[in-house]
Amino acid sequence: MHSMNKRHLLKTAALSAIALAALAGCGKKEEAAPPAAAPAAAAAPAGDKLKIAFMYVSPIGDGGWTYQHDLGRKAIQERFADKIATSFVESVPESADAERVMRDMAAQGNKLIFATSFGYQEFVQKVAADLPDVKFEHATGYKQAANVATYDTKTFEGAYLAGIVAGGMSKTKTVGVVASVPIPEVVRNINSFVLGAQSVDPAIKAKVVWVNEWFSPPKEAEAATSLINGGVDVLYQNTNSPAVLKTAEERGARAFGKDGDMSAFAPKAHLGSAVIDWTPYYTKVVQDTLGGQWQGGNFWWGVKEGAIDLLKIADDVPQDIKDRVAKARAGLKDGSFAVWTGPVKDNTGKELLTAGQVADDKFLTGINFYVAGVEGKVPGTGGK
Ligand code: GUN
Numbered sequence: 001m002h003s004m005n006k007r008h009l010l011k012t013a014a015l016s017a018i019a020l021a022a023l024a025g026c027g028k029k030e031e032a033a034p035p036a037a038a039p040a041a042a043a044a045p046a047g048d049k050l051k052i053a054f055m056y057v058s059p060i061g062d063g064g065w066t067y068q069h070d071l072g073r074k075a076i077q078e079r080f081a082d083k084i085a086t087s088f089v090e091s092v093p094e095s096a097d098a099e100r101v102m103r104d105m106a107a108q109g110n111k112l113i114f115a116t117s118f119g120y121q122e123f124v125q126k127v128a129a130d131l132p133d134v135k136f137e138h139a140t141g142y143k144q145a146a147n148v149a150t151y152d153t154k155t156f157e158g159a160y161l162a163g164i165v166a167g168g169m170s171k172t173k174t175v176g177v178v179a180s181v182p183i184p185e186v187v188r189n190i191n192s193f194v195l196g197a198q199s200v201d202p203a204i205k206a207k208v209v210w211v212n213e214w215f216s217p218p219k220e221a222e223a224a225t226s227l228i229n230g231g232v233d234v235l236y237q238n239t240n241s242p243a244v245l246k247t248a249e250e251r252g253a254r255a256f257g258k259d260g261d262m263s264a265f266a267p268k269a270h271l272g273s274a275v276i277d278w279t280p281y282y283t284k285v286v287q288d289t290l291g292g293q294w295q296g297g298n299f300w301w302g303v304k305e306g307a308i309d310l311l312k313i314a315d316d317v318p319q320d321i322k323d324r325v326a327k328a329r330a331g332l333k334d335g336s337f338a339v340w341t342g343p344v345k346d347n348t349g350k351e352l353l354t355a356g357q358v359a360d361d362k363f364l365t366g367i368n369f370y371v372a373g374v375e376g377k378v379p380g381t382g383g384k
Pocket of ligand 1: 057119
């Protein structure tokens with residue numbers, strides 16, 4: 001883990017455009033690199049600019065994960081307007097398509113490629129091995145190479161803060177999570193949400209429905225519906241669209257935005273949004289690359305570094321719950337609090353962290369169990 005930039009103000013986005021685009025078609029589009037904002041006297045000729053490409057798994061109008069990556073892209077484009085030219089391809093499946101898209105990006109002269117979803121990992125490794133003069137940045141992966149860096153945000157810290165709110169708001173004492181792809185990152189987020197809820201009310205139980213995709217609004221909505229029908233009154237999600245929130249709005253339940261500020265999609269249901277800000281990291285990578293100092297590595301930034309925070313907590317959340325969130329946030333910022341501090345038991349009763357024991361990164365990146373109070377088993381571990 002590397003130390004990093006100071007807290008960066010999270011930018012709130014104008015959501016009307018996303019709302020329109022959110023559930024629209026997911027066809028692949030390639031955006032021509034935008035021209036430099038104002039051709040300053042010292043601006044480099046277009047051909048001398050560092051070309052940077054972003055590969056996205058869902059549409060930029062998803063309102064969440066990809067929308068937020070694209071805000072980061074726009075921020076660096078604006079900041080380094082005379083030095084870089086960025087472009088993106090959206091809705092690229094985690095399949096051989098990803099390899100083709102990255103080879104195409106490199107053929108077009110891109111020297112820095114951001115691959116922004118876990119399932120691109122093997123394709124990044126393959127393409128990077130063939131193209132040593134292109135640098136790759138892989139979000140949420142764990143395999144590095146001389147020209148491959150990995151990076152992620154501690155989304156589990158945002159999930160924990162949301163969990164505190166959920167614990168204070170659930171009347172049925174049963175919260176639910178619409179889960180995407182069963183990888184440790186997602187399992188860690190589910191558990192962290194539940195740990196946050198149980199920090200307020202230890203009696204809280206949780207149910208999980210997996211949709212096995214990052215972005216599928218119909219499946220996300222269906223999963224949310226089945227959780228609500230099963231007695232869940234507060235929902236979290238690890239999928240990319242606002243479909244869970246919208247379903248909660250329709251059904252009179254409550255839910256959170258994830259990755260982006262989703263408050264505009266469900267004004268009544270929205271309890272808060274766990275928002276990622278990729279801009280500090282993207283700024284660092286561009287600065288390092290332009291300065292010839294890019295070294296690769298693995299970066300995992302959290303609340304402390306201004307990479308994630310729970311924003312727009314609903315007005316009807318009681319003050320004592322808001323105070324608990326503020327306390328946890330302050331502790332994450334100054335390092336006096338860690339989400340994964342024992343005692344922590346899994347849902348079979350096995351103690352995995354003893355009282356006061358703080359999980360290290362090895363533990364955190366290998367989580368493949370549900371904490372006590374979560375129903376069922378993690379897919380691939382005997383569950384479904
Ligand atoms: N959405 C699409 N890909 C990812 C990923 O790798 N991690 C998370 N948290 N969300 C995603």
